[in-house]
Amino acid sequence: MGIETEKITGLVKLLPKKELKNIPSLKKTLEGTLPRTTSEIVETMISGSINLDASDIHLEPEEEKVKLRIRVDGVLQEVIDFEKKIYKGILSRIKLLSGIKLNITDRAQDGRFTAALEDLPIEIRVSTIPTEYGESIVMRLLNPKKLIDLEQLGLRGDLLEIFKEEIKRTTGMIIVTGPTGSGKTTTLYAFLKKIVNPEIKIITIEDPIEYRLEGITQTQVDPAKGYTFANGLRAIVRQDPDVILVGEIRDGETANIAIQAALTGHLVLSTLHTNDAAGTVARLVNLGVKPYDIGPALNMIVAQRLVRKVCKKCKKEREATKEELEKFKKFLSDLPPQIKIPEIKEGLKIAQTVGCEDCNFTGFKGRSGIYEIILFDDEMEKFILKEQSIAALREKAKEKGMVTMYQDGLIKVLQGETTIEEVERVVS
Numbered sequence: 001m002g003i004e005t006e007k008i009t010g011l012v013k014l015l016p017k018k019e020l021k022n023i024p025s026l027k028k029t030l031e032g033t034l035p036r037t038t039s040e041i042v043e044t045m046i047s048g049s050i051n052l053d054a055s056d057i058h059l060e061p062e063e064e065k066v067k068l069r070i071r072v073d074g075v076l077q078e079v080i081d082f083e084k085k086i087y088k089g090i091l092s093r094i095k096l097l098s099g100i101k102l103n104i105t106d107r108a109q110d111g112r113f114t115a116a117l118e119d120l121p122i123e124i125r126v127s128t129i130p131t132e133y134g135e136s137i138v139m140r141l142l143n144p145k146k147l148i149d150l151e152q153l154g155l156r157g158d159l160l161e162i163f164k165e166e167i168k169r170t171t172g173m174i175i176v177t178g179p180t181g182s183g184k185t186t187t188l189y190a191f192l193k194k195i196v197n198p199e200i201k202i203i204t205i206e207d208p209i210e211y212r213l214e215g216i217t218q219t220q221v222d223p224a225k226g227y228t229f230a231n232g233l234r235a236i237v238r239q240d241p242d243v244i245l246v247g248e249i250r251d252g253e254t255a256n257i258a259i260q261a262a263l264t265g266h267l268v269l270s271t272l273h274t275n276d277a278a279g280t281v282a283r284l285v286n287l288g289v290k291p292y293d294i295g296p297a298l299n300m301i302v303a304q305r306l307v308r309k310v311c312k313k314c315k316k317e318r319e320a321t322k323e324e325l326e327k328f329k330k331f332l333s334d335l336p337p338q339i340k341i342p343e344i345k346e347g348l349k350i351a352q353t354v355g356c357e358d359c360n361f362t363g364f365k366g367r368s369g370i371y372e373i374i375l376f377d378d379e380m381e382k383f384i385l386k387e388q389s390i391a392a393l394r395e396k397a398k399e400k401g402m403v404t405m406y407q408d409g410l411i412k413v414l415q416g417e418t419t420i421e422e423v424e425r426v427v428s
Contacts, residue, residue, distance in 0.1 A: 010097060012043060014117045020048035023070075023360045027080050030068075034082075038089035042097075046115050046139075048079075050122060052360070055141060055181070061087065061134035073308045073367050074181060074426075077360060084134070091128075094137055098126035106130050112208070120144065125208065147211045150190045153183075154368030154417075156408065158338055162300075162373065167191050170242065172299035173262035175249075177274045183306050183369055184271040185210050188245055191269055192216060195243065203239055205232040206247035221247075229254040237261055246270040252288035259289055262297040276405065277303035277374045278394035281384050291388060295381030301374040305405055305426045307418045308364035314356035315363070317349045317416070324350070324420060331410055336401045342414050351416045368417060370408040370427065375400075 020026050026048035033040045045068065049057050054070040059082075066087040068079045082090065095102050098111030108129045115122045123142040128135045150163060166174060174191070176184045189211050196202060202216040207229070209218050219236070221227055229246060230253040236244055237257070248271050249255045262268040274283045280301045284294055320328070328344045335341065342348065353363025374380070374397045383396055398404070403411075409423030 010099065010113045012046065012097065012113065012115045014043055014047050014050075014115055016118060017044070017047045017051065020044070020051045022052070022357055023077055023079055024357075026052070030080050034086060038086075038093045041086070041090055042093050046124070046141075047117070049141060050115070050117060050143065053143070053145075053366075057137075057139040057141070059087065059090065059137040061131055061136060063133055066134070072360065073362075073364055074306055075308070075362070077362075087134070091135060091137065094126060094139070095128070098124070100126065100128060105135055115141075123208070123210075142208075142210045144211060146186055147189055147193070147213065148186065150194050153187060153190055154412075155371065156339065156403075156411065158336075159371055159373065162375070163191070164194070166300045166375075167195050167267075169299055170267055171262065171265050173258065173268040173270070173297045174300045174302065175270055175272050175280055175298065176302045176304065177272045177277065177280050178304045179273065181306070182304055183367075184304065185247070187302065187304060187369070188269050188271065189213060192243070192245065200242040201240060202243040202245070203236045203241045204245035204247070205229060205236060206245070230257060233257045233261070237266070241266060243267045243269070248272070249287070255284055255287040255289050256293075259284075259293050259297045263293065274303070276390075276394070277301045277372050277402070278390045278397060280374075281388055281393055282390050285388055291385055295376060295384050298376045300376065302371060303373075303405060304369050304371045305409075306367040307370055307409055307412065307422050307426050308362075309366045309368050309417050310351040310353055310419065311356060311359035311363055311365040313358045313365075314354040315416075316352045316354055318352040319346075320348045320350050327420065328410060328414070331407055334398075335403060335407065339403065339411070341411055344414075348414075349416075350413055351419060353419060364418075364422070368412065370405045370412065370423070372402055372405045372408065374402060 020029060029044055033044050049070050052072050054072050056071040058069040060067045065081040067081055069076045070079060092102060097113040100109045100111040111126045113124055115124055125140040127138045176187050178184050192213055196215045204218045207221040209220050219232060221229055221232060233246060233254060234257060244261055244266050246258050249258060258268050258270055272280055272283055274280050281294055285291060325344055355361040355363045359365040406427045409427055412418050413420050
């Protein structure tokens with residue numbers, strides 16, 4: 001039977017496929033599906049990726065074949081190679097589903113569709129770009145199951161208490177920073193889940209809306225219609241909100257409006273792309289925000305990364321090496337006294353990865369956040385008025401008790417949650 005396509009509605013209804021529990025089973029099922037329809041191939045690909053908690057599906061044309069890879073726990077894993085003639089049907093199917101023009105192949109296009117798995121609607125963002133050997137597709141899976149509570153973020157006990165206190169405040173700004181894919185939006189929505197109630201008005205402006213949360217008003221930017229972050233934020237302020245979530249601060253205009261909103265009686269939550277917490281102030285200054293506005297507006301800066309957790313089903317323990325013990329001693333010697341860690345001595349046990357069917361033979365399953373925060377008080381406000389360098393602010397924050405992301409990662413190693421290699425892969 002040849003490859004077929006069907007009439008597309010922008011909605012894919014998926015049947016549960018419990019057997020798609022790891023990469024080998026997904027590969028085996030896809031190999032069995034290939035003689036059938038394009039629809040079955042696409043649905044199997046999406047169902048398996050959802051079962052494996054993948055965040056992205058990559059289809060990458062090469063000279064002789066097209067490679068399917070999926071990103072699980074932040075790392076791409078190869079699944080299967082398709083023949084070019086089969087991929088042609090897959091490409092058309094996905095383009096039709098996501099509202100992308102079929103006859104345009106020489107420029108990038110974006111679209112979206114919904115996959116319904118039983119009662120769980122999963123938004124899928126689609127991006128295509130032309131490459132040397134054909135169009136490449138990346139599909140981002142926006143799974144509402146990833147809308148988690150504050151307690152599930154992997155926070156240390158002291159950080160969890162700080163976060164709970166900070167989100168009780170009614171004015172000011174909380175910025176979460178980190179690279180793409182570091183869990184910033186998940187953290188912001190964990191904040192919103194904790195504070196949403198009928199007595200306050202919460203409005204978001206996002207690109208795109210990644211999670212649906214009952215009890216809040218969510219809006220999505222549409223530059224083609226003039227609804228940008230800056231214009232949308234101006235309109236939102238006139239809607240009498242108590243809490244505003246700005247998906248991302250990308251330009252000076254948005255930054256300044258958000259800062260002014262924080263200074264005039266609103267709690268503003270947003271994200272920014274910087275390497276660490278200390279880089280946030282310099283980034284805001286570069287965007288044109290006045291230093292004398294930054295200190296009074298900011299309540300807290302959170303920098304974060306996601307590290308893979310050692311698979312509980314197959315992990316083993318081993319003794320830390322001499323070099324590892326020295327690393328623990330060197331970087332954890334100046335922790336604040338309230339943070340308790342195991343004694344670092346010879347014979348210390350740490351987790352070792354093994355690999356099993358449950359974790360796709362990687363030794364890791366699931367991810368947890370590692371964090372560093374800067375809290376703003378009168379002393380910090382005065383400090384950034386005279387000194388905005390990243391290095392100086394980092395040292396000042398450490399003086400005031402900041403635990404760096406690297407230190408937080410090493411603490412998780414001591415707790416048996418991850419490995420030194422994984423922490424150092426994520427945090428240079």
